[in-house]
Amino acid sequence: IRDYKPLPETIWRFGEPNYARVNKTYFQHRSKVHKEGSLEAVVSKIVKNWEVESHHVADIHQWQTMDITAFKAAVNGGCPCNAQLMSDVGPYNMLLGETKDYSGGSQSFEQSNKTFSA
Numbered sequence: 418i419r420d421y422k423p424l425p426e427t428i429w430r431f432g433e434p435n436y437a438r439v440n441k442t443y444f445q446h447r448s449k450v451h452k453e454g455s456l457e458a459v460v461s462k463i464v465k466n467w468e469v470e471s472h473h474v475a476d477i478h479q480w481q482t483m484d485i486t487a488f489k490a491a492v493n494g495g496c497p498c499n500a501q502l503m504s505d506v507g508p509y510n511m512l513l514g515e516t517k518d519y520s521g522g523s524q525s526f527e528q529s530n531k532t533f534s535a
Contacts, residue, residue: 421466423474430475431530471508472530477501509533 419436451458467482477485477500485500492514503511509529510521521529 419465419469420462421469424479424481427479428475430473430526434469434473468508471503475504477504 419440423433449457451461463482470480470482474480480500483500488500488503489497490503490511491497492512495514498506498511505526506521507524507526507529509532510524510526513519514521524532
């Protein structure tokens with residue numbers, strides 16, 4: 418499901434990730450099996466590989482799934498952030514921001530990753 422091939426000099430944020438538990442759960446509970454090579458299968462693989470990079474590869478210049486010079490993300494009309502800002506604050510904090518139940522501004526990348534990886 419993930420065919421991510423890190424560069425030889427990849428700098429891992431928390432050590433190289435192990436997706437065995439996540440993959441097992443995914444295969445046990447997924448509701449769709451996309452035809453190999455279909456657009457749905459390609460998008461699914463890209464998103465999974467993007468997740469590897471955005472959470473685990475510390476240096477954005479080692480990201481391979483996106484053009485870091487063109488990347489911009491904004492949530493609910495908020496200010497867009499670039500790849501470096503997302504890498505600094507973490508994807509959970511960038512995507513969730515400030516809500517009544519979560520404060521992305523008060524969580525470090527490491528704290529948010531621990532919260533959502535439990």
